[in-house]
Amino acid sequence: MFRVGWRRAWRTGIALAAMITGTVVIAATGAPGPAFAAAGSAATVATGYSHTCAIPAGGSLWCWGGNGRGQVGDGTTTARIAPVRVGTATDWTALEAGTSYTCGLRTGGGLWCWGANTRGQLGDGTTTHRSAPVRVGTGTWTTVSANDGHTCAVRTDGTLWCWGLNRFGQLGTTPDVVYQTAVPVQVGTVNTWKSVTTGYAHTCATRTDNTLWCWGDSTSGQLGLGILSYRTAPEQVGTAAWASVTAGYTFTCGTRTDGTLWCWGENGYGQLGQAGIYQTTPVQAGTATTWTRVAAGDNTACAARTDGSLWCWGNNMAGQVGDGTTVNRYAPTRVGAATTWTADFALSYHSCGTRTDGSVWCWGNNASSQLGDGTTTDRPTPAAVTIA
Numbered sequence: 001m002f003r004v005g006w007r008r009a010w011r012t013g014i015a016l017a018a019m020i021t022g023t024v025v026i027a028a029t030g031a032p033g034p035a036f037a038a039a040g041s042a043a044t045v046a047t048g049y050s051h052t053c054a055i056p057a058g059g060s061l062w063c064w065g066g067n068g069r070g071q072v073g074d075g076t077t078t079a080r081i082a083p084v085r086v087g088t089a090t091d092w093t094a095l096e097a098g099t100s101y102t103c104g105l106r107t108g109g110g111l112w113c114w115g116a117n118t119r120g121q122l123g124d125g126t127t128t129h130r131s132a133p134v135r136v137g138t139g140t141w142t143t144v145s146a147n148d149g150h151t152c153a154v155r156t157d158g159t160l161w162c163w164g165l166n167r168f169g170q171l172g173t174t175p176d177v178v179y180q181t182a183v184p185v186q187v188g189t190v191n192t193w194k195s196v197t198t199g200y201a202h203t204c205a206t207r208t209d210n211t212l213w214c215w216g217d218s219t220s221g222q223l224g225l226g227i228l229s230y231r232t233a234p235e236q237v238g239t240a241a242w243a244s245v246t247a248g249y250t251f252t253c254g255t256r257t258d259g260t261l262w263c264w265g266e267n268g269y270g271q272l273g274q275a276g277i278y279q280t281t282p283v284q285a286g287t288a289t290t291w292t293r294v295a296a297g298d299n300t301a302c303a304a305r306t307d308g309s310l311w312c313w314g315n316n317m318a319g320q321v322g323d324g325t326t327v328n329r330y331a332p333t334r335v336g337a338a339t340t341w342t343a344d345f346a347l348s349y350h351s352c353g354t355r356t357d358g359s360v361w362c363w364g365n366n367a368s369s370q371l372g373d374g375t376t377t378d379r380p381t382p383a384a385v386t387i388a
Helices: 006-012
Strands: 044-047 051-055 062-065 080-085 092-097 101-106 111-115 130-135 141-146 150-155 160-165 180-186 193-198 202-207 212-217 230-236 242-247 251-256 261-265 279-284 291-297 300-305 310-314 329-334 341-347 350-355 360-364 379-386
Touching: 044 350, 051 092, 051 101, 051 350, 092 141, 101 141, 111 141, 141 193, 150 193, 150 202, 202 242, 202 251, 242 291, 251 291, 251 300, 291 341, 300 341, 300 350, 310 341
Parallel strands: 044 092, 044 341, 193 242
Antiparallel strands: 044 051, 051 062, 062 080, 092 101, 101 111, 111 130, 141 150, 150 160, 160 180, 193 202, 202 212, 212 230, 242 251, 251 261, 261 279, 291 300, 300 310, 310 329, 341 350, 350 360, 360 379
16 A cells, blocks of 8 residues: 655645445345444444454454455455454454554453554564454553554553554654564553554554643654654643544644644645644644544544534545545535434545444445445445444
């Protein structure tokens, strides 16, 4: 998978063609992403570049789409045009998808990853691709974030650990000390970390006091520190209190505890929720104070409001904003009229979200059948994926 920032894409003339038709409601056949929900609750979903995974109510794990590195997790490298069951476990609780790999948590806090592993991003001590889940050490974890070449996760003791590629210090240490590692390394000594999110080469995390800290690449301002360079250790982003944070390719967004939405970094597609150039410190997107969670993928972002509505913006070349068009959006744009969206949704060049009835909906790029409908036709509006 070749991903580029907007300025690089503009220089090299890269374009993504979208094939748009109507939407359908589909059902998966066969035997019975962050995104965090307890087993037995409503569904949770994760999206990679060309694959999707979901945990429906009951705690089983299903994946579909591109599978060239084993990211579907069914023990093969065969692409799947509809959801297939991964193993027999029914205790999966959370999912996160990187470009071509996936990680998930199970009851008890065990962390498992599978798929591409060139940079050691699976954390199993090797650089061997895995077509089925392999456990990451023996520790217990509360949250995990995966992106392209590095992964980070918070343990139950509040410590933060990262692994994979560290070219820009995204693991929280200098590249001179650790350039790449296939096993988790601790980020500092703090034990009050609450959540973590990973971009292409940067990382941000919140602590239990709701402060926000970022490190790694900031050549587009994605750390929010007012710099266009990089940092190899966590630095605090202002003094505000944050409720959620998400990292895209070279930008970052977060919701504050007052319900406002803020973004910073690259803005070539409007991924900051407004027009203009890149920003090196957080800028508010609109004036609403009812945002509950935001998630970013590549150059697109989506956020939920307290009324159950879902809004997306940024790159829309494959219909991943979900508004029925392929026009890039420079401000949050509502996805349909539904008011039953949960705070569990994920996106890349395609987007997926869950509703309060436990259903999973996907839209956007479908070149590898990552929408799970048995076709390779892009969808500019959400279509239901029934997993049974």
